[in-house]
Amino acid sequence: MHVLVAYATKYGATRGIAERIAEVLRQAGLQVTLAEVDRAGSPTAYDAVVLGSGVYAGRWLAPAAAYLKTHAGALAERPTWLFSSGPTGSGDPVALMQGWRFPQDLQALAEQIRPRDVAFFHGAIWPEKLNLAERLILKALKAPIGDFRDWAMIEGWARRITAALAEA
């Protein structure tokens, strides 16, 4: 079973999450290709796909959104899992983002693809990497600064993927 773990990242937080997911899948004996989404190629080369993106102003990064649009048909034909990396701060990510779970503009596509699950993980913000506009936005929003990625939550989700694929 060959699984693609593809991601879009601006500052590396989502890459780290994708790497951890890939590690858990490999430990379970799956063949895994880990790739930035614009280098991932078609989903038709894989038996299953895990696709994730960092969230900016409520939207996925453009390369991840484009991949979902371009390959919706192929993704619908194979087990697909989607995840977003976003909120900083402790507590449930959906509660932290006032009920937000997945980009509004991609919801119809996601319904078409029928992913096995759609996860929303805590993200990470490294202020020194941000441009001035981004720093000002985060200051105005009073967003907590730091690495809030919840590795136990991420690994648990990845283990559920391995369990589902073992049944497939």
Ligand SMILES: Cc1cc2nc3c(=O)[nH]c(=O)nc-3n(C[C@H](O)[C@H](O)[C@H](O)COP(=O)(O)O)c2cc1C
């Ligand atoms: C300017 C800016 C806007 C952001 N907007 C959102 C948002 O709307 N929703 C959210 O959950 N997280 C938001 N975040 C947090 C990022 O999604 C989070 O830091 C994520 O882990 C970044 O992933 P990346 O480093 O892979 O790009 C924002 C961060 C920045 C810097």
